[in-house]
Amino acid sequence: xxxxxxxxxxxxxxxxxxxxxxxxxxxxxxxxxxxxxxxxxxxxxxxxxxxxxxxxxxxxxxxxxxxxxxxxxxxxxxxxxxxxxxxxxxxxxxxxxxxxxxxxxxxxxxxxxxxxxxxxxxxxxxxxxxxxxxxxxxxxxxxxxxxxxxxxxxxxxxxxxxxxxxxxxxxx
Amino acid sequence: xxxxxxxxxxxxxxxxxxxxxxxxxxxxxxxxxxxxxxxxxxxxxxxxxxxxxxxxxxxxxxxxxxxxxxxxxxxxxxxxxxxxxxxxxxxxxxxxxxxxxxxxxxxxxxxxxxxxxxxxxxxxxxxxxxxxxxxxxxxxxxxxxxxxxxxxxxxxxxxxxxxxxxxxxxxxxxxxxxxxxxxxxxxxxxxxxxxxxxxxxxxxxxxxxxxxxxxxxxxxxxxxxxxxxxxxxxxxxxxxxxxxxxxxxxxxxxxxxxxxxxxxxxxxxxxxxxxxxxxxxxxxxxxxxxxxxxxxxxxxxxxxxxxxxxxxxxxxxxxxxxxxxxxxxxxxxxxxxxxxxxxxxxxxxxxxxxxxxxxxxxxxxxxxxxxxxxxxxxxxxxx
Amino acid sequence: xxxxxxxxxxxxxxxxxxxxxxxxxxxxxxxxxxxxxxxxxxxxxxxxxxxxxxxxxxxxxxxxxxxxxxxxxxxxxxxxxxxxxxxxxxxxxxxxxxxxxxxxxxxxxxxxxxxxxxxxxxxxxxxxxxxxxxxxxxxxxxxxxxxxxxxxxxxxxxxxxxxx
Numbered sequence: 001x002x003x004x005x006x007x008x009x010x011x012x013x014x015x016x017x018x019x020x021x022x023x024x025x026x027x028x029x030x031x032x033x034x035x036x037x038x039x040x041x042x043x044x045x046x047x048x049x050x051x052x053x054x055x056x057x058x059x060x061x062x063x064x065x066x067x068x069x070x071x072x073x074x075x076x077x078x079x080x081x082x083x084x085x086x087x088x089x090x091x092x093x094x095x096x097x098x099x100x101x102x103x104x105x106x107x108x109x110x111x112x113x114x115x116x117x118x119x120x121x122x123x124x125x126x127x128x129x130x131x132x133x134x135x136x137x138x139x140x141x142x143x144x145x146x147x148x149x150x151x152x153x154x155x156x157x158x159x160x161x162x163x164x165x166x167x168x169x170x171x172x
Numbered sequence: 173x174x175x176x177x178x179x180x181x182x183x184x185x186x187x188x189x190x191x192x193x194x195x196x197x198x199x200x201x202x203x204x205x206x207x208x209x210x211x212x213x214x215x216x217x218x219x220x221x222x223x224x225x226x227x228x229x230x231x232x233x234x235x236x237x238x239x240x241x242x243x244x245x246x247x248x249x250x251x252x253x254x255x256x257x258x259x260x261x262x263x264x265x266x267x268x269x270x271x272x273x274x275x276x277x278x279x280x281x282x283x284x285x286x287x288x289x290x291x292x293x294x295x296x297x298x299x300x301x302x303x304x305x306x307x308x309x310x311x312x313x314x315x316x317x318x319x320x321x322x323x324x325x326x327x328x329x330x331x332x333x334x335x336x337x338x339x340x341x342x343x344x345x346x347x348x349x350x351x352x353x354x355x356x357x358x359x360x361x362x363x364x365x366x367x368x369x370x371x372x373x374x375x376x377x378x379x380x381x382x383x384x385x386x387x388x389x390x391x392x393x394x395x396x397x398x399x400x401x402x403x404x405x406x407x408x409x410x411x412x413x414x415x416x417x418x419x420x421x422x423x424x425x426x427x428x429x430x431x432x433x434x435x436x437x438x439x440x441x442x443x444x445x446x447x448x449x450x451x452x453x454x455x456x457x458x459x460x461x462x463x464x465x466x467x468x469x470x471x472x473x474x475x476x477x478x479x480x481x482x483x484x485x486x487x488x489x490x491x492x493x494x495x496x497x498x499x500x501x502x503x504x505x506x507x508x509x510x511x512x513x514x515x516x517x518x519x520x521x522x523x524x525x526x527x528x529x530x531x532x533x534x535x536x537x538x539x540x541x542x543x544x545x546x547x548x549x550x551x552x553x554x555x
Numbered sequence: 556x557x558x559x560x561x562x563x564x565x566x567x568x569x570x571x572x573x574x575x576x577x578x579x580x581x582x583x584x585x586x587x588x589x590x591x592x593x594x595x596x597x598x599x600x601x602x603x604x605x606x607x608x609x610x611x612x613x614x615x616x617x618x619x620x621x622x623x624x625x626x627x628x629x630x631x632x633x634x635x636x637x638x639x640x641x642x643x644x645x646x647x648x649x650x651x652x653x654x655x656x657x658x659x660x661x662x663x664x665x666x667x668x669x670x671x672x673x674x675x676x677x678x679x680x681x682x683x684x685x686x687x688x689x690x691x692x693x694x695x696x697x698x699x700x701x702x703x704x705x706x707x708x709x710x711x712x713x714x715x716x717x718x719x
Contacts, residue, residue: 053399055502158658158670
């Protein structure tokens with residue numbers, strides 16, 4: 001099953017929730033309505049035989065501005081992967097429904113996306129940070145993230161700005 | 173304090189029992205790194221085993237946004253440090269796909285030979301440490317002895333023992349010489365009978381079988397639910413290997429089998445099945461290398477991509493079969509000299525997430541067997 | 556060989572240092588890539604045991620040498636401090652690899668990487684390399700042994716080291 005066939009089937013089933021086809025190269029993507037993600041993934045899993053959810057990634061687009069969640073449902077039957085992109089407003093904590101009840105593996109992937117981008121997954125059973133410590137401030141993979149100077153009393157950067165003038169060892 | 177009166181002789185009902193919370197890790201000899209598992213036990217039975225990760229979070233994705241395309245490769249090497257070559261090959265192929273570059277055939281041959289050698293080295297490590305977890309020290313020594321021979325070959329071609337920076341965008345960093353081909357050949361002659369020896373030593377050892385059979389059973393539906401890949405999937409009896417099913421590089425030109433678990437010693441998809449799949453995969457890797465060694469074509473070992481790579485705007489998801497499962501790279505480019513976003517879909521991250529479900533109702537000692545059979549590398553879990 | 560009524564004269568310091576240097580018990584403490592090279596150093600080909608430093612212990616309470624092998628993250632740093640505090644005196648630390656020395660390749664964008672383990676615990680020997688070869692680690696151990704050899708510790712009144 002090629003990407004276009006999957007897109008046509010999705011478009012017939014969800015005329016409102018499938019917003020557009022993004023003709024990116026080499027892999028095109030489907031732009032979807034964020035609130036309908038659960039129905040779309042359930043349909044793909046049960047009807048189109050996309051058995052597993054390969055990946056959930058977050059992307060930050062400060063220029064649009066938007067935060068994007070990209071789902072990669074994977075099919076062993078058709079040996080293919082389709083990218084679904086859900087654009088969310090670029091606010092402090094935008095939210096999208098969780099898909100943990102469809103794919104249990106989404107649990108950690110969603111936690112990671114929350115940790116890195118601050119996207120809230122409503123209905124998630126264990127909504128905590130996963131990679132960074134629990135008391136971490138900020139979302140590291142947002143483009144405007146600034147590394148903290150101190151964490152728990154430990155200095156984070158190798159050199160501080162005022163030191164840099166006198167000591168440049170190791171700096172490119 | 174329990175007073176004397178409350179204890180009735182011969183009766184346990186009046187005794188207060190409590191659940192015990194144990195922290196396994198981050199410093200623990202059999203968590204394969206800095207994994208922390210928060211275990212709640214009822215006596216010897218595990219009630220929940222919740223993995224806590226992030227103790228080796230080295231900000232790979234942030235780095236890859238801030239350096240040039242080629243400079244990401246050293247960081248990719250350090251993701252799964254037991255299979256650097258496979259990782260770097262996966263990343264290079266993802267970038268080449270975005271670029272639309274055709275890799276020279278000589279480079280493809282070198283890449284596949286090296287990647288399969290790395291797979292053997294990685295599985296040897298898994299064999300050794302799994303033996304160590306199960307209390308067999310000899311397996312560890314044997315595994316490392318043979319792994320050193322592969323590292324010697326890698327050292328000759330790249331100059332490094334563990335992290336190579338050898339696979340580059342467009343091909344490989346260096347060419348291989350006839351002496352190295354000879355060395356690989358003599359290694360294969362030496363190593364071929366060893367796999368059977370190791371199977372006799374560990375895999376078919378009565379104690380080892382008793383420790384691993386019927387333990388940590390993963391069935392196929394669980395695999396799909398948790399997006400497991402690689403050996404987990406094949407151990408559960410599902411014949412799926414990206415090298416075979418979605419062939420990349422020159423894998424469609426070579427003959428090899430995809431070993432799967434069959435529940436020989438106990439239940440389908442138990443720890444023993446996963447272990448034996450790894451052992452059999454080593455044999456298949458030997459087969460692949462043997463077919464390729466004789467016919468390495470002449471020609472350049474790297475396509476001309478230029479010093480500063482500029483990837484046209486676009487996005488792509490490409491995946492390769494690494495020793496630990498499907499490694500995917502989701503790359504977004506905006507046409508610059510560096511990536512806009514690189515997401516690494518790491519197999520170990522998804523594989524270890526199943527531990528909570530597997531651990532329920534197990535003995536504490538079996539939990540170690542289960543973690544060992546998942547064969548995780550924390551560098552890739554935390555990235 | 557010494558005959559039965561021979562006499563050997565030495566100082567207590569000398570005997571203690573000699574004993575300590577030849578029976579270093581490292582903590583099994585792998586963090587990242589360097590841990591694999593540390594394991595390789597202990598395994599068949601390089602055999603760290605030849606130098607009196609091969610008894611890897613799983614608990615800090617039985618060990619006197621900590622080989623910090625790999626990248627120290629901010630999440631891990633406090634645990635390293637705890638482990639170090641749990642080790643009995645006298646104790647020594649080898650910082651293995653560029654990451655443990657100064658953050659390694661993660662020095663610029665590594666928001667979650669501690670730039671040098673010496674920011675939380677005192678270090679005796681720094682080993683450069685990414686990762687260092689097993690020979691380099693062996694040399695570091697021998698260097699540490701040289702250091703222990705000349706340490707003056709009188710029996711019973713060992714002075715705990717000043718913490719960073």
